[in-house]
Amino acid sequence: MNRTIISVIGKDHVGIMAGICNYLAAHNINILDVNQSISQGFFHMIMIVDATGSDREFSGVAGDLEELGKEMSVQIKVQREEIFDLMHKI
Numbered sequence: 001m002n003r004t005i006i007s008v009i010g011k012d013h014v015g016i017m018a019g020i021c022n023y024l025a026a027h028n029i030n031i032l033d034v035n036q037s038i039s040q041g042f043f044h045m046i047m048i049v050d051a052t053g054s055d056r057e058f059s060g061v062a063g064d065l066e067e068l069g070k071e072m073s074v075q076i077k078v079q080r081e082e083i084f085d086l087m088h089k090i
Contacts, residue, residue, distance in 0.1 A: 002052040003032070003081035006065065010074030012043040019072050020047075023065065028053040043074065048081070 008016065017036065024031060029051045036045035054061060062078035069076030 001050050002054075002058075004029075004049050004051050004058070004061070005079045005081055006045075006047040006049060007077045007079075008036075008043065008045040008047075008069065008074055010043055010069075010072070012038050012041055013073070016043055016072060016074055017045065019068060020045075020065070020076070023068055024049060027056050027061065029061070 006020070008020065010016070021031070029049050030053070031047055031049050033048040034045065035047075036043070038044075051058065051061060056064070058078075058080065065076045065078050
């Protein structure tokens with residue numbers, strides 16, 4: 001399994017989840033878990049996805065999602081699960 005962590009933060013507006021989910025579906029990336037919240041007008045979401053069946057390499061997906069975030073006025077960061085785990089292990 002090729003698990004990847006996607007985090008999103010920005011001012012809340014219509015279509016954030018839809019835009020990201022549409023991209024993932026178009027590239028055969030399966031959502032395994034999602035947690036999102038809106039606090040005082042700010043949207044925050046973290047997704048765990050499986051990119052095993054993706055038609056794009058990791059760097060392509062990461063670049064595409066960062067660009068999509070700019071278009072939607074949110075910040076999207078994409079990390080491999082093992083890197084995410086190492087960064088948050090003390």
